[in-house]
Amino acid sequence: MKVSIITSCFNRAATIRGAIESVLAQDYNNIEFIVVDGASTDGSLEIIREYEGRISTIISEPDHGMYEAINKGIRVATGDVIGLLHSDDFFYDNGVISRIVKHMKTTRADFLYGDGLFVNPDNTDKIVRNWIGGNYRLWKVRHGWLPLHPTCYIRREVMMRLGLYNESYKIAADSELLLRYLITGGLTITYLEEYIVKMRMGGLSTDRTKRKRMWDEDIRVYASHGMAPTLTKLEKMAWKVPQFVLALLKR
Numbered sequence: 001m002k003v004s005i006i007t008s009c010f011n012r013a014a015t016i017r018g019a020i021e022s023v024l025a026q027d028y029n030n031i032e033f034i035v036v037d038g039a040s041t042d043g044s045l046e047i048i049r050e051y052e053g054r055i056s057t058i059i060s061e062p063d064h065g066m067y068e069a070i071n072k073g074i075r076v077a078t079g080d081v082i083g084l085l086h087s088d089d090f091f092y093d094n095g096v097i098s099r100i101v102k103h104m105k106t107t108r109a110d111f112l113y114g115d116g117l118f119v120n121p122d123n124t125d126k127i128v129r130n131w132i133g134g135n136y137r138l139w140k141v142r143h144g145w146l147p148l149h150p151t152c153y154i155r156r157e158v159m160m161r162l163g164l165y166n167e168s169y170k171i172a173a174d175s176e177l178l179l180r181y182l183i184t185g186g187l188t189i190t191y192l193e194e195y196i197v198k199m200r201m202g203g204l205s206t207d208r209t210k211r212k213r214m215w216d217e218d219i220r221v222y223a224s225h226g227m228a229p230t231l232t233k234l235e236k237m238a239w240k241v242p243q244f245v246l247a248l249l250k251r
Helices: 016-024 044-049 066-076 096-107 156-162 173-184 208-224 229-250
Strands: 003-009 031-037 057-060 081-084 089-091 111-120 123-131 153-155 189-200
Touching: 003 016, 003 066, 003 096, 016 031, 016 044, 016 089, 031 044, 031 066, 044 057, 057 066, 081 096, 081 156, 096 111, 096 189, 111 229, 123 229, 153 156, 156 173, 173 208, 208 229
Parallel strands: 003 031, 003 081, 031 057, 111 189
Antiparallel strands: 081 153, 089 189, 111 123, 111 153
16 A cells, blocks of 8 residues: 655745654555655755655645645655645654554445644653544534544545645645545544654734634635534534643643
């Protein structure tokens, strides 16, 4: 089973090397690694080029945001399964992809998700949020729960059939895609009860403009699927509370 891993990057010179090396360190030997750079100006592309011989495909050109970049990567991907590793993130350990493939083969799943850790950007040993996905239930999705996006591995055939990221969303395209797949896709979904990724906690919670846009886009996502938008958004926020509690317990 070939796994395509897509990393999108724009001006992430401080973290892109760690993301690349995290992929290259995986012990699974059938990985197609695609890096899509949005014409960075901070030296990111120069760092990416250092690994040119070990990255399957490098695309560097202007784009209109992360989701356009990811869609570019998906369109050139040839793997059986597609997953993402963002430029600020890194895998939990070197055996993550091997365990994902084993579990997907065993369960014959179309869609796999797992657990993830949000960490302090300046001290990646410090856990800020402990995201435990938990067993899949459709009722949870209808009440605001979604799996952690960077832990999701989806068969390429499914993505080609159900459609890629809706680029009209600048923040919530991942939520829209996951909701669309889980509610309407008729997919076989499996939960891998293991940590898959560590994510550097961003500054979204302190950026009022982005928080407002995220609220508006989430409302639009839920309304487009015939859900009660404001109530579902509040339920989504409530699902996050245990993550911070678990992080305190894990320290």
